[in-house]
Each structure stands twice: as structure tokens, then as C-alpha cells.
Amino acid sequence: MNLLIVYYTGEGSTRQIARGLAQATGGTVRELVDSRRMENGGMFRTVLATLLGLETTLVDPDYTVEPYEQVVIMTPIWIGRPTPAVMTFISNAHLRDKKTFVVAVGGTAANSGAIARLEKRLTARGAFVVGHGEALGYIPDPKAVRPSDEELAAEGILLAQTVRQAFEPQSRSQATSAGTPA
Numbered sequence: 001m002n003l004l005i006v007y008y009t010g011e012g013s014t015r016q017i018a019r020g021l022a023q024a025t026g027g028t029v030r031e032l033v034d035s036r037r038m039e040n041g042g043m044f045r046t047v048l049a050t051l052l053g054l055e056t057t058l059v060d061p062d063y064t065v066e067p068y069e070q071v072v073i074m075t076p077i078w079i080g081r082p083t084p085a086v087m088t089f090i091s092n093a094h095l096r097d098k099k100t101f102v103v104a105v106g107g108t109a110a111n112s113g114a115i116a117r118l119e120k121r122l123t124a125r126g127a128f129v130v131g132h133g134e135a136l137g138y139i140p141d142p143k144a145v146r147p148s149d150e151e152l153a154a155e156g157i158l159l160a161q162t163v164r165q166a167f168e169p170q171s172r173s174q175a176t177s178a179g180t181p182a
């Protein structure tokens with residue numbers, strides 16, 4: 001697949017899931033870095049910006065998507081919303097007519113509101129949203145057991161099948177008809 005996987009991560013779980021997805025699809029990963037996160041109290045300021053629906057400034061941003069046929073956009077979900085870094089990427093990349101797939105990473109897999117927000121923004125930018133998925137990252141509770149990097153990467157590997165089918169539904173039907181006797 002000629003796939004770009006763009007993601008933001010605050011604590012690292014989305015990075016591991018993205019790596020698993022890249023391993024299974026041969027996709028290229030690109031991490032977004034939020035300049036606010038680098039400042040004192042960066043995590044708090046970034047979460048506050050998320051709550052307020054603000055965008056941000058990315059560090060060394062690369063908005064190039066032209067060489068890729070498909071783009072997966074992955075974001076942690078904070079207070080029911082996608083992160084400013086990912087919203088900033090969507091606002092600046094040339095996504096017109098680009099096939100995109102959205103992945104929400106949360107402490108739960110119940111983030112349909114955040115997914116709808118992402119899809120709306122992508123559609124407004126002229127992108128085709130071919131599907132979406134949810135992945136489980138860290139539960140925001142100090143007592144919760146954190147999944148290992150390997151477990152998170154395994155989630156990304158599992159997700160690859162859904163992503164492939166969303167981007168290339170015809171390859172599935174071709175495979176089915178190829179296996180059907182004449």
C-alpha cells in the first residue's frame with residue numbers, strides 16, 4: 001500500500017499502535033510534534049487547547065501528502081476530542097480528493113463524537129473518508145495496568161486488516177470472485 005500514517009502522541013501509546021499498523025501495511029509513519037507540549041506545563045496547556053478546540057503550531061511540520069495514495073490519521077482522544085496537532089495537520093495538508101481513514105486512540109473505545117468531528121473536518125477539506133477505527137491506548141487512571149508496547153503494536157497489526165479493506169474494497173471482491181468457480 002502507498003500509505004502515509006500520520007499521528008500525534010502525548011504519552012506514547014498511539015506511536016506504538018501506529019508502528020504496528022506500519023509494520024503490517026508497509027506504510028510510512030510521520031509523527032506530529034506540538035510546540036505547546038515543549039513548554040512548561042505543556043501537557044496541561046495542550047489538553048486545555050483541546051478542550052477549547054484550538055489548533056496549534058507544529059514543530060518542523062511536514063504537510064506533504066501528494067506522494068501517497070492513502071492517508072491514515074491517528075489521534076489520542078482527550079475529553080472526547082481529537083488533539084490540536086492532528087486538527088492542525090488536517091487544516092494545512094492538501095487533502096482534496098485524498099482517501100483517508102481515521103483512528104481514535106482512547107482509554108475506551110467509545111469515541112464516536114471525536115471521530116465525527118475529525119470526519120467533518122476532513123470532508124470540509126475535500127478529503128474522502130473511507131472509514132474509521134478505534135484502538136485502546138492507556139486508561140487514564142494511575143491504578144490501571146498499562147498495555148505493553150508489544151500489545152499496542154499488536155493492536156495496530158490487527159487494525160491493518162480493517163484499514164486495507166476500507167482503502168481497497170475491490171481487492172477483496174476480486175479475491176472472492178477469483179476463488180469462485182466459473
Ligand SMILES: Cc1cc2nc3c(=O)[nH]c(=O)nc-3n(C[C@H](O)[C@H](O)[C@H](O)COP(=O)(O)O)c2cc1C
Nearest residue numbers: 010011012013014076078079080106107108137138
Ligand atoms: C486529559 C485526558 C483526557 C482523556 N480523555 C479521554 C476521553 O475522553 N476518551 C477516551 O477514550 N480516553 C481519554 N483519555 C485517554 C487517552 O486517550 C489514552 O490514554 C490514549 O492512549 C492516549 O494516547 P497517547 O498515549 O498516544 O498520548 C484521556 C487522557 C487524558 C490524559
